[in-house]
Amino acid sequence: MRKRLFLSIIFLLVLLAGCNNDKTPADNEETPNNEKKKVSIMLDWYPNAVHSYIYVAQEKGYFNEENVEVDIQFPANPTDPMNLTAAGKVTLGLYYQPDVILAQANEDIPIKAIASIVREPLNYTVMLEESSIQSPKDLEGKTIGYPGIPLNESLIKTMVTNDGGDYDKVNMIDVGFELESSLVSKRVDAVTGTFINHEVPVMNSKGFKTRYFNPVDYGVPNYSEIVLLTSDDTWDKEQDAIQAFWRAAQKGYEFMVEQPEEALDLLLSNQDQANFPLDKAIETESLNVLLPKMDTDGEAFGTLDETSWEEVRDWLHEMELIKTKPEVDDMILDVSTGDMFSKITK
Numbered sequence: 446m447r448k449r450l451f452l453s454i455i456f457l458l459v460l461l462a463g464c465n466n467d468k469t470p471a472d473n474e475e476t477p478n479n480e481k482k483k484v485s486i487m488l489d490w491y492p493n494a495v496h497s498y499i500y501v502a503q504e505k506g507y508f509n510e511e512n513v514e515v516d517i518q519f520p521a522n523p524t525d526p527m528n529l530t531a532a533g534k535v536t537l538g539l540y541y542q543p544d545v546i547l548a549q550a551n552e553d554i555p556i557k558a559i560a561s562i563v564r565e566p567l568n569y570t571v572m573l574e575e576s577s578i579q580s581p582k583d584l585e586g587k588t589i590g591y592p593g594i595p596l597n598e599s600l601i602k603t604m605v606t607n608d609g610g611d612y613d614k615v616n617m618i619d620v621g622f623e624l625e626s627s628l629v630s631k632r633v634d635a636v637t638g639t640f641i642n643h644e645v646p647v648m649n650s651k652g653f654k655t656r657y658f659n660p661v662d663y664g665v666p667n668y669s670e671i672v673l674l675t676s677d678d679t680w681d682k683e684q685d686a687i688q689a690f691w692r693a694a695q696k697g698y699e700f701m702v703e704q705p706e707e708a709l710d711l712l713l714s715n716q717d718q719a720n721f722p723l724d725k726a727i728e729t730e731s732l733n734v735l736l737p738k739m740d741t742d743g744e745a746f747g748t749l750d751e752t753s754w755e756e757v758r759d760w761l762h763e764m765e766l767i768k769t770k771p772e773v774d775d776m777i778l779d780v781s782t783g784d785m786f787s788k789i790t791k
Contacts, residue, residue, distance in 0.1 A: 481514040482686035487526045488519055489539040489671060491721035494731040495563060495642065496539075497708045502697030504711045511689040519717070530674045531556045536683060537690070542669040543596055546758050549776050550767035557680065558754075559780035560673040560691065560747030565738040566660055567642050567670040568597070570604065572635040573628065574654035581663050582610035590633035593619035597637045599764040600660050607664030629653050640670075646730040666756035670738070673747070673780070684783055691747065691780045698739070698746040705732055749777050 488496055499517065502508050508515050518535060520526055526538030527545070531554045539562065548554040570589070572578045578587065581604040591597040602612040620627040624636045625644050629651075639645065645655055661667045675687060701708035709725070709732055716723045741748055754773050761767045778784065 479512075481512050482683075482689055483514050483516070484537065484683075484686050484690045485516040485518060485535040486537040486690075487529055487535045487539070488517065489526050489541070491519055492517075492712060492716055493643070493723065494709065494712065494728045495671065495735055497705075497712045497732065498694060498697035498701045500697075500712045500715045501700045501708050502693040504715070505697070505700060507693035507696040508690070511693045513686065513689045513693060515690065519721075527554070527556060527674060530679070531676050533676055533679055536675065536679055536687065538674045539671055540674050542672050542754070543757060543761060545672060545674065545776060546754070546761055546771065547596075547767060549771040550758075550761070550769050555677045556674050557677060557775075558669075558672040558749060558777045559675055559680070559687070561669040561749050562671040562673060562747070563735065563738050564667075564669050564741070564750070566665070566668060567640040567734075567738070568600070568638060569641045569645075569657040569659055570601065570635055570637045571628065571639045571641070571645060571655050571657040573631075574656055576634065576656065578635060578656075581605045581608040581658055584635065585610050585614040586616075587634035588616045588618055588632075590618055590620035590624060590627040590636040590638075592622050592624065592638040594638065595766060599761075599766060600665055601637055602764070603665050603760070604658060604660055604663035628655075642731040642734040643727075646727045646734075649730065650724065650727055666760050667750075667753055668757045669750075669753065672749075680778070680783075688780060688783075695746050702736065705736065708732075745781065747780060749779070751777070 486499070492500070499515075503515060503517070526535075527540045527548060529535050530538035530540075531548075542558065542561075545556060545558050548556065570581070570584075578584060581601075584601065584605050589601060591601075598617055601615060601617065605612045605615060618633065620633065620636070624639050625648055627633045628636045629648065639657075641657060645657065648655055673691075680687065697708075706729075709728055712728070713723055713725060739746070751773055754776055758767070758770055758773075758776075762770055
């Protein structure tokens with residue numbers, strides 16, 4: 446009797462266990478299809494006005510709508526956004542169009558630009574308002590501070606030459622990143638490597654009025670100051686996640702254009718106060734500078750300009766900063782479709 450009772454209990458337990466095992470994965474846990482896609486993005490610098498659209502997408506739930514979990518990271522070193530993206534340590538990075546071409550041509554780094562964020566240069570040549578410098582030709586005999594980056598030398602050379610001046614008469618000195626202090630202390634007559642959406646508003650806030658030259662007005666081909674990068678390998682493996690991220694980012698951009706003040710407030714609420722405190726007045730002025738330069742003139746936010754990549758590549762080659770000319774398809778692709786540009790334009 447006891448033996449029968451024991452066997453009956455065992456049978457009942459087995460039956461119950463079998464019933465539990467009949468549950469679908471959805472009854473116990475999320476299926477892989479419902480799991481959030483994980484995307485990490487490394488900013489080009491500390492969070493500031495140019496990143497407002499990302500924080501809008503985060504705070505307004507646009508990433509959630511696309512089922513994307515986004516990890517926003519800051520660089521410890523200036524080249525981290527490119528190098529860590531190329532190495533697959535982060536999904537995406539924000540960096541600079543000329544540097545992408547330099548990396549492709551000189552180091553064969555396996556990265557591609559997939560979207561244009563700021564469609565025009567921000568790196569201007571800046572002088573104090575009272576300076577006697579009226580055009581790039583006037584830089585002859587003057588001392589120009591720059592952060593030791595060869596690209597800035599080529600910018601000045603092109604501008605001075607196209608304005609009828611002699612670049613050999615320009616004194617370029619490496620001031621590191623002490624651009625603002627070098628200018629206001631009059632250690633130098635002008636600086637390049639300065640961003641008009643940051644250093645200029647900062648100097649304005651301190652009472653130093655400035656003037657500046659846009660390199661595009663003096664022979665430098667137009668380029669995107671900031672582009673979105675990914676590696677070839679990451680794109681192959683995570684295209685769906687990247688495209689989901691981008692759909693949300695586009696919504697963030699549209700909100701930023703329509704509601705810039707609220708977008709900036711969302712950025713400020715996410716600032717790294719301890720390490721990178723932001724000044725609302727400076728960031729407001731910065732965003733006012735940025736919005737026209739991010740405008741796509743009717744095209745979708747992020748649209749890449751194939752002609753710009755060809756012209757900048759050719760200019761870098763002319764300046765002897767690169768020895769080879771990478772094909773455009775090796776440098777860019779359309780984030781929305783995944784197509785190479787040769788397929789789009791033919």
